[in-house]
Amino acid sequence: MGTTPRDAPTADTSAVSAAESVERFGYQQELKRSLTFRDLLVYGLIFMVPIAPFGIFGSVYQASGGMVALAYVIGGVGMAFTALAYTEMSRAFPMAGSVYTYAGRGIHPTVGFLAGWQILLDYVLVPALLYIVAAAAIQSFVPGVPLWVWVVGFIIANTAINYFGIEVTARVNRLMLVAELIVLAIFLVIGIAAVVDGKGGGFSWHPLYDSSTFSVSVAFGAVSIAVLSFLGFDGISTLAEENRDGARQIGRAMVAALALAGTLFVVQTWVAALLVPNKAALLADGDPSGQAFYDAAEFGGGHWLSVLTALATAIAWGFANALVAQAATSRLLYSMARDKQLPSVLATVHHKRKVPEYATFLVAAVSLAVGIYMAQRDDGITLLSTLVNFGALTAFLALHVSVIVHYVIRRGSRDYLRHLLAPVGGLVVLTFVVIKANVAAQEVGLIWLGVGVVVAGFLWFTGRRPELAGLDAREV
Numbered sequence: 384m385g386t387t388p389r390d391a392p393t394a395d396t397s398a399v400s401a402a403e404s405v406e407r408f409g410y411q412q413e414l415k416r417s418l419t420f421r422d423l424l425v426y427g428l429i430f431m432v433p434i435a436p437f438g439i440f441g442s443v444y445q446a447s448g449g450m451v452a453l454a455y456v457i458g459g460v461g462m463a464f465t466a467l468a469y470t471e472m473s474r475a476f477p478m479a480g481s482v483y484t485y486a487g488r489g490i491h492p493t494v495g496f497l498a499g500w501q502i503l504l505d506y507v508l509v510p511a512l513l514y515i516v517a518a519a520a521i522q523s524f525v526p527g528v529p530l531w532v533w534v535v536g537f538i539i540a541n542t543a544i545n546y547f548g549i550e551v552t553a554r555v556n557r558l559m560l561v562a563e564l565i566v567l568a569i570f571l572v573i574g575i576a577a578v579v580d581g582k583g584g585g586f587s588w589h590p591l592y593d594s595s596t597f598s599v600s601v602a603f604g605a606v607s608i609a610v611l612s613f614l615g616f617d618g619i620s621t622l623a624e625e626n627r628d629g630a631r632q633i634g635r636a637m638v639a640a641l642a643l644a645g646t647l648f649v650v651q652t653w654v655a656a657l658l659v660p661n662k663a664a665l666l667a668d669g670d671p672s673g674q675a676f677y678d679a680a681e682f683g684g685g686h687w688l689s690v691l692t693a694l695a696t697a698i699a700w701g702f703a704n705a706l707v708a709q710a711a712t713s714r715l716l717y718s719m720a721r722d723k724q725l726p727s728v729l730a731t732v733h734h735k736r737k738v739p740e741y742a743t744f745l746v747a748a749v750s751l752a753v754g755i756y757m758a759q760r761d762d763g764i765t766l767l768s769t770l771v772n773f774g775a776l777t778a779f780l781a782l783h784v785s786v787i788v789h790y791v792i793r794r795g796s797r798d799y800l801r802h803l804l805a806p807v808g809g810l811v812v813l814t815f816v817v818i819k820a821n822v823a824a825q826e827v828g829l830i831w832l833g834v835g836v837v838v839a840g841f842l843w844f845t846g847r848r849p850e851l852a853g854l855d856a857r858e859v
Contacts, residue, residue, distance in 0.1 A: 418625050420632045425560050426622065427640030430615030430707045433563050435644075436652045437696045438516055439611060439768070440679075441670020444656060447605030448596025449589055449666060452653040454605035456591070459645035461606070461816060462613040464809030465779050466641045468786045470634025471801060473620055475789060477633070482617070482782045483719055489785030492722075493839055498781035499719050500835035504774025504828065505614065506712040510705050510746060511753035512767040514538060517701020518758065519673070520693055530758040535751065537701045541709050542747040559703035566695040567651060570680060570688065574654040577683035583658045590656035596666075600819065607820040611768055612648055614775050615704070616641045622714065658683040673764075709750070713742035724842075769824030776817050777828060783809040 418426075436443070440451065447454045472485035482502050487495015511534075518533035578586055619637050658679040659665055665675055681689035717739035720729035729742045757767055783806035790802035817825075 423619050423636035425557050427616045427619045429703050431644045432699050432704045433647050434567050435612035437676045441675025443609045445669045448601050451656050452590040452649050454609040455648045458606045458609045461812035466637045467805045468782050469637050471786050473633040482778045486781040486785045489789035497835050498778050501774050502778035504831050505771045506715050509771050510708045510750040513700045513705040514754045515758050517697045520697035531755045534754040538747050538751050541706045563699050573684040578657050590653045603815050603819045607816050655679045709746050712746045713739050716742040773824040773828035776813050
């Protein structure tokens with residue numbers, strides 16, 4: 384690495400100063416810094432998928448007693464606290480690795496390992512979940528093709544794009560985001576017009592609050608499902624070492640992406656809830672086929688709108704969202720391997736394309752194995768969804784604690800709003816959501832955590848306890 388020119392700006396808005404901030408933690412700048420704030424924002428929006436509620440609308444509707452918009456409002460509040468926590472920790476430690484890096488440096492390397500282990504349950508499994516959902520959607524149009532064929536096709540396409548570099552991923556992201564927003568705009572315009580015309584009984588506040596079905600338990604139980612739509616904004620933090628505009632842009636991009644996506648989630652689910660053709664049946668029987676949103680679209684605008692929204696879901700989940708999910712997962716594996724918490728081969732960066740090549744291929748292999756296996760199970764989508772949510776939310780709990788430990792306890796910060804009250808608020812909301820989560824997800828998630836504890840103990844016993852480069856011993 385070259386040295387900083389004397390006339391270079393001193394703020395962390397230049398790629399050079401950002402690289403130095405990585406090097407002062409004991410790392411070399413290996414990944415290519417080319418992403419702007421716009422790229423990060425688009426990445427986060429694509430990862431969350433602006434039309435994400437299309438695929439899980441029926442499940443959230445039933446779980447919330449019809450108050451689907453309320454579930455997304457509460458979920459948005461919980462994720463807002465988490466986004467603020469990410470913002471603070473990304474400023475302190477502007478590196479790839481997400482919650483693994485922040486908990487490891489903010490609390491202790493072993494805690495960071497366990498947090499990274501938990502969020503791996505989210506990151507490693509979510510691409511497979513996305514591929515299966517997309518394959519199921521396409522199969523509704525082309526029933527003669529097995530699910531696993533579509534899964535394999537999506538994996539090959541996304542791996543190729545990610546392998547050719549982060550700039551290629553960013554360009555594809557922008558095109559996909561525009562397409563999703565166009566479909567969403569079409570649905571909203573036609574759906575709102577249908578509501579104004581009186582379809583479904585016209586406008587109502589019931590999607591936000593219905594006294595006949597409301598209870599705290601019902602609301603938070605639905606949030607444990609709805610939160611799947613929000614997962615992804617945190618993936619922006621995994622690109623900290625490929626961001627060229629400074630550490631603050633990471634936090635700003637996360638907050639902006641969450642605010643925009645959250646608003647879209649509430650509006651689209653509110654409109655769809657008003658257009659559900661048989662509300663009583665959906666509440667009683669649920670949505671095992673995942674068709675509830677498309678049925679509402681057909682009721683509001685005709686069969687062509689139902690087909691359009693279903694096809695958009697397939698492309699968004701299986702291609703756009705899975706593309707960035709694979710990229711984020713490979714960066715997390717890269718970060719943990721760089722710190723010798725995973726096999727060092729996963730930290731190998733391609734000399735020309737500047738991407739973690741073996742980590743990218745591993746994610747593809749895991750997605751292929753899990754995707755094909757789960758595609759054969761009747762409960763594959765449900766099981767993967769609950770596991771992904773549980774892994775992410777428990778990791779987010781460690782993130783909030785890391786803000787308090789690093790800033791208030793270790794640094795003596797008196798900014799109690801950002802460094803104490805906000806993370807405590809996040810802990811309260813997310814803890815309640817985790818408690819109300821699916822029991823099977825709790826059981827498997829805790830087993831996964833137990834395995835992580837065993838692995839961490841093995842590392843300590845063999846003299847390879849979790850350590851982070853450049854970490855001052857006084858900070859642990």
